[in-house]
Structures are given as structure tokens and as C-alpha cells.
Amino acid sequence: MRELYVKSLPLQDVIANLAEAFETTYFISCHEYRINVPEGYGSGFIRGINFSSGFGLIEYSCTFKESIKIHFSVNKIHPLKFIYCSEGIIKHRFEEKDSLHLIDQFQNVVVASTAQNGHILLFPSGQKIHMNSLEIARKDFKTKIDCDLHYVDKNLRKLFRDLNARNLFYYHGNYSLAMSECIDEIKNNTLLGFTRRLFLEGKANEILSLQINDFEDDQKAEPKRQILRKVEMTQIQKAAQILKSELANPLTIKDLATRVGTNPTKLQEGFRFTFGATVNNYLNKLRLEYARDQLMIGDLNISEIATNIGINNKSYFSRLFKSTYHLNPKDFSKQISKNVLLEKL
Template identity: 70%
Template structure:
């Protein structure tokens, strides 16, 4: 395992120290410091940029040939770190503790070390890692948020007020869909120069606000949590499969949420995120898609089709079908037959 020691702040020094350890160079593009991983060590890049008020962002997007342990040494007071992992997994530990924290894909952590000690990040070998860390210099950043500190969760309030780094702080959670979208926007950004600097600063502020919101949601009792996490999308896919397999007797939203291990609020959020529809609207969509397909096949009558999708009221079924396909089921069936006859008449003689 390769092992290097870097300064914690400013991020220019972090990049410079890593570049020196890897025997390579880095370059400055509008105050964003960029290091390309030498081929002998792997591939990818490490970027760091400082904003105003002691706020910065460092991004690791790389695959390493050997595991790498980075020690972040304390200059005077170690910065707060808001870390999120969008690809792969890394380990974190405090210098004074032996406990390793595994940060998996779609997880985020908030960490603060004591004044005398720093952090260690351990990157595995042969695994593509995409990890971002918001770095916050405590005293400088406090001037930015001082007037809003009293409305923060008590834990975060103590964290931001701990200007002399007397207390350890560690929180780990799964980040939200909003966080995922924000990260994806940064990944795909085409901005350059000063436009990129402004864009990154805005997105970094947005990510910080989302992480604070995610943290506060995690502090609630499980049934009261409302923010759907990226890692929970598998539950939404399970819900979709249940709806498709039980069209004739669909579960209520509450029953469906319980069956996949979430709550109705998160279930609705997941369907809106994936399909732009509520659960009931999505259910009606797949009901009507099934009905349309069965009418085209022509093996079932309208009543049988309505029963198969759990709609006993044929009049209601007809209204739903017409609202979607501009024809009621009977008209649609006649149109299918008419088109089939027309194709038959136009078929060339052999």
C-alpha cells in the first residue's frame, strides 16, 4: 500500500503535496488545481478548488493500481469534511482511532477531528472511485452562517460552533436523490474558466444545504423520514414489479410501501423521480398499456380485460381508456379490426 502525507488546507497544498508524493506536476486553471494521476500509479484525476469564506471542494475521480492511504495532517485546526461517494468505496479513520469507516457508493459522511489529530482516507486498488469532499475552515466559514446557526439541528450547531476542534464528530448516511442529481450535474458540466468556478461554488453550496437536510431527516424516527435516498431506489423497482404482477388486485399505497420496506411519502417521491407520476397515476398507466395490448391481441373481451386490471366498473374503464388513447375500448377494437381488414385488402395477390 502506498502512503502519503498532505496538509489539510488550503486545497492548493493538498494537491501540491499529492503531486510531489506521486512525482508528478499539477496545473492551475482559474484557481482550480488539477492533478492527473501518472500512468505508473493508475489513471484519473484529483481536483481542488477554494471558494470564499473558508469553503472548498476536492474531487477524487481515479482508479489506482495500488491501494493508497492519504494522511491529512493538521496545520492548526483541521477543517470540517462533508464527504460523499458516488462510485466505488473508500475507508476513513481518525488518526487517534483504530476504527475504520467504510464509505460505500451513495453514502455520505460528516466528520470533524480534534485539533491535535487528522484524518486518513484509504483508496482501494483496481476500483474506480468518485469521491467528493467539501472542506470547511471553521473560523472563516462561521462568518457566513453565523446568523443561521440557531435554527440548525443541535448536533450540527455544536459542530459548526466548535471553532477550536475540541470534539470528534462522525455521521454516516445514504445520500438523497437531490444529492445524486446535484453530483451528476457537476460530473457532466461543460463550463470552463470563471464560469466553472462560479458553477462549482454554487453547486457546492447546494450540496452542503442538501447534506444538512439529509442529516436532519435522518435524525427523525424512521416512520417520519421523508427524503428518499439513492440507495433506496431498489425498493421502488420492487414496488413496480409488485404493481405489474398484481394488476387485478392492486395494493393500497400504504400496503405497497410496507411490503417494500418504505413509507408512503418516500414511495410517492420515488415514483415521481423515476416516472414523473404518482403511484396511482403509474398504476393506471400500466393498466391501460396492458388493456391496449390485450385489445390488439384480440383474445379477451372488454369485460375480461377490465377485470384483469382490477377495474370492475366498465364505464370508468372506458373513460380512462378514452382519456389516454382518444377512443373508448370498443372504438379502439373496431379501429384495430378496420386496419386489419384494410391491410388484408391491400395485400398483393400471389
């Protein structure tokens, strides 16, 4: 394992220090600092940018040939860090503590060390890592937030107001779909110069706003949590598969949510995000596609098809089918038969 030491603040000095530790140079463009990881260490880049009021953003996108341990150990009050891992797995440790925190894909942590103590980040060997870290110098940031801070969760309020870093703070969560989209937009952004700086500052503010909402949602008991997390998307895919495989006896939204381990609010949000439809609209789409295919095959009559998709009312089935295909099932079947006959002539 290689160990690197960063003993400088603020952010631009952090990047300069990392460049020195990597025995390479760094580049500057419109107040954004970037290191390309030297070939001897691996591949990828580390870049950071400072905004106003003690607010900054660091992005790590790299693969190391051997494990890397980065010590952020400057003898000053360290920035409050909001860390988001979108690819790979990293570890975090407070300089004054021995315990390691594992940060998996789609997870985030909020960390604040005490007084003159810092942080240690551990990057594994041979694994692509993509991570963003919001860096907030609380004394400088104070002017930006004091007017409305009383609306924020009391734990975060206390954290932001701990200007002299008297208290250790650690929060671990799974970030939301909205957060995931925001991080992807930063990752895929191709703007340059001043427009890039404006874009990144806007996204950094958006991430902080979303983080406050995510944190407050996490303080609720599980049945009352409403924000769908990126890691929970597997539950949405599972729910969609259940609907498809059990068309004859569809579950209620509440029962479907329970079966996949979420709640109705998150289930609906996930379906709208993934399929652009509510759960019931997605179910009806599956039903109608099945009915259309069976009418084209011609092996089942209309009553059998309706039963197979869990609809006992033939009139309702007919109206539902016509609203999508502009013919009722009987006329649709006749049209198919007519077309087949014309093809044979």
C-alpha cells in the same frame, strides 16, 4: 499498500503536497488545482478549488494500481469534511482512532477530528473511485453562517461552532436523490474559467444545504423520514415491478410501500423522480397499456380485460381508456377489426 502524507493546509497546499507525494506536477486554472494521477500509480485525477469564507471542494476520480493510504496529518485544526462517495468504496479513519469507517457507493459522512489530529483515507486497488469532499475551515466559515445558524439542527450547530475542534464528530448516511443529481452535475460539468468557478461554488453551497436537510431527516424515526435516498431507488423499481405483475389485485400505496420497505411519501417521490408520475397515475398507465394490447390481440372480451387490471366498474374503465386513447374500448376494438379487414383486402 503505498502511503502518502499531506502535511499542509489550506486546500491549494493540499493539492501541491499530493503532487509532490505522487512525484508529479499540478496545474492551476482560475484558482482550481488539479493533479493527473501518474501512470505508475494508476489513472484519473484529483482536483480542488477554494471559495470564499474558508469553503472548498475536492473531487477524486481515480483508479489506483495498488491500495493507497493518504494521511492528512498536518499539525493544525483540520477542516470539517463532508465526504460523498458516488462510485466505488473507500475507508476513513480518524488519526487518533483505530476503527475504520466504510463509505460505500451513494453514502456520505460528515467528519471532524479533534485539535491537532487529522484524517486517513484508504483507496482500494483496481477499483474506480469517484468522491467529492466539501472542506470547511470553521473559523473562516463562521462569518458566513452565524446570522442564521440557530435554525440548524442542534448537533450541526454545535459542530459548526466548535471552532477549536474540541469534539470528535462522525455522521454516516445515505445521500438523497437531490444530492445525487447535484454531484452528477459537478462530475459532468464542462464549463471553463470564471463561469466554472461560479458554477462549482453554487453547487458546493447547494450540497451543503441539501446535507443539512438530509441530516435533519435522518434524526427522525424511520416511518417519519421523507427524503428518498439514492440507494433506495431499488425499492422504487421493485414497487413498479409489483404493480406490473399484480395488475388484477393492485395494492394500496401504503401496502405497496410497506412491502418494498419504505413509506408512502418516499414511494411517491421515487415514482415522480423515476417515471414522472404518481403511483396511481403510473398504475393506470400500466392498466391502459395492457388493455390496449389485449384489445389489439382480440382474445379477451372487455369484461375480462377490466377484471385482469383490477377494475370492476366497466363505465369507469371505459372513461379511463377513452381519456388516453380517445375511443372507448368497444369502439377501439371495432377500429382495430376494421383496420385488419382493410389490410386483408
